[in-house]
Amino acid sequence: MRSLPLALCLSLALCMPVGAETDDEPIAPHRITVVMTPGITAWWQLPSDDLVEARRRLAQKGAVSTGQMRRLADLGDGFAALRFAQHLEKFATQPRAADIAHYYGVAAATGRGGAIVNMIRFLDQIDPTDVSPQRLALLKSIVVAYANAGNSAAADALVRYHWRQVPFGPLYDEVDVLLANLNGELAAELSLDQSLAILQDHQHTRDDLVNVQAYLATARASESLQTRIVAQNLEAMLAEAMARQTTLQNERVE
Template sequence: MMFRTILLVAGLLASVGQAQTIPLPFSDELETRQISVTVTPGRHSMRGLPSDLIKARQQMHAKQDVSDDNLRRLADYGDGLAAQIFVRRLIAQGMAEERASDLAYYSAVAVGAGRVWTLPDMVDAMKRLDPKTEPRERIRKYIQVLYPHAWAGNTLALDAVVEFNGKDKLFGALSDSTRDKILAQGQENADGKVELRMAIAILERVELSLPERQEARNLLDRARKSTHLGVMTTAENLIAMMDRKYAADG
């Protein structure tokens, strides 16, 4: 399986015009994907709610039926539980494609309130978003929620920060400060996965400048020091691939 993974990654990278993100099947520990940060404390009272939403919230906590619209409105008032239920309902209704933006946004509301179990739904929905049309205020919400989780050691959030930063990607060009934080957290994780993913994000580009090649090579050099056999072997094979491809450039 590991060698098939290496061949798959190398083959995809070698394909001309492949600009999509290449997933790496190196699973993280469940515990590191469940690290939770409360970014915006969820609603714990009825204060400020209109009367119809007070009734809806009471029904929700009594596990009675609440309309989709009222769940969404409660989520807009900062109710993390309502946001989580709304997301699960949209998924159950088969709306993953049609309402990806709502899924991503209301998942972010839930995760930001401490409901980290909704983070996979958030990340999956974000992969379906168009960076050109997604509202900026929603993108800011995704950043507000993902970054604190990533810096706290949540590996799913950290992977997402790597995936969604970059030219023509959802979060835009990767800033030096964000790059430094990603690498610092990757070094703390000490498994080489972040460095490998960042290198592959560079290698996915069709044409690479010399500085980009050097950056990818430096990241792969760090990744191949990993104690994770799959990460180490993949990094070494990608280095060999780069050496063959760019041998003429010295």
Template sequence: MSDHARKLRPCSTLLMTLFGGLLVAAAPAEAVTPFFSTKKVEPAKPVKKKTMGPASHLPLALQATRKNLLAGKRVTYKQLQALADAGDGVGAFKLAERIQKQADPTLATDALHYYALAAYDGRGYAVRHMLTILADDRLALSPSHLASAEAALRAQAKKGNEVAAEGLIKLYSQGRPFGEKRAELEALLASGAGKKNGDMAFRMAVMLLSQPGRTAEQTEQAARYLGIARDKGSVGMKAAAGNLLAQLTEPATGTNAEVQQ
């Protein structure tokens, strides 16, 4: 082989190698299907701020008013009334107190209204203030405010508030300011909501039996009261009520004729 041929051989080999590489590079690559996740991504939901406590249902402005009130900070009359009218018991009680401090008899009905709202919201300490207003015959009280006060007292009595039960019994027995409500009175006495129910029933029975020229209806009512006293009264009262009730139901004799008349 000539020297020229030997020199061309490496060059030819190099060219063939380069050409082969170009052919391989030019060959079409195998198609690859791109992968996309099929899982549906839900948008993030906004996290709701949880509020707790007795004032959580109130608008934020009223919650701030209530917080200031409990902290002893200054609260305007308008702010306090807005809180009370929203049904908040604390605000209603504080507003009623503020009204009473004005010492204006014409505003007593408004004080009663807000004390009743407080009692409805579970503020049993408002009951005594309500009874003080209701016991004053000189005050002119709105019929609607009287109705709400009566309902609030009955609700408190059902919850076991003895002050409410005994106060309501006393007002019913007097026939004012709620009027004569015998059925409600008997039901309340029989419920045993107050510790003194039996004793009160006995006193009312004696009062009816002592009336001159009492009617048959009054005698029947007295007998019902005696039955309540026998079941709900103290130990001594139960015995006394049982004796009187026996005299009313037994045939008339010289001993019990006066009781039955």
């Protein structure tokens, strides 16, 4: 029995954070892991005996050909994807950042949370015109899922990619959902980032400034005195920006 292609699994699967936080041992925000698809979990999901044997050898740290490792990774085997990404990073003569990001992404999507940091590292290096829309969409979905689960590395990357508009283009809706889902200091810090970016953009609209009001309300609720002070300073900038918008609007009316 063949497994579902990874992209289809991701579109059907419920994203599920792994490792619930406990009172005794809270999970660091950069260590939060998400399972978007189980991937390959048993030998009978593989289409051929040679891949069954290759998967067994890989699990036992035995020798596996590059071709077999890639075939396993392409079928959604997260462990094989992790090993193949590491292989490309270390041994490929002309490694493509897009390929390495993709295979680290497959590993991250199957619950290997440590892979998300490496995926982001190579996402930062890719040329979006050199990546298929399907792969870009898959990589974006992984970043978004990890960010919404509270992984701080992914949340920071999502906001950064939004303001750079690279590699996914603008991510207004995704960032708004992210801020609505997060709590605590991470939400406050990202709210400050959003507010400052909008206020420094001379093309901002009145709707953008209304969004800043909501962001600053989140930041003002922070337990951090420093965060609250920065929010107060940005409120002064917001008031000035609102006044300029009102002046411009009145001038247009006249």
